[in-house]
């Protein structure tokens with residue numbers, strides 16, 4: 001997302017049901033509310049890791065998401081385990097965190113947000 005005032009890349013922060021955009025250059029900010037569709041989505045999604053290096057950064061991220069220690073997090077990465085089952089709005093937050101850290105994963109059923 002680019003700033004509509006100064007055209008620099010904006011920082012984004014996702015929280016439940018919304019994304020906050022903030023421009024560090026000029027201080028411009030706005031919030032995007034997710035469509036109701038995602039909040040009303042009753043599907044249970046499963047998020048599973050694909051092949052990733054058990055690097056110290058990846059281990060740190062996974063241990064944070066799964067709320068487990070580094071040894072368990074390393075096991076999860078090495079075994080390409082499932083890390084979360086639940087509703088779309090929460091999957092969205094985890095997906096964003098994984099994308100930011102280039103961690104590969106798959107979501108089933110297909111996740112269209």
Ligand SMILES: [Zn+2]
Pocket residue numbers: 003004005006007008023024025026027028
């Ligand atoms: Zn700006």
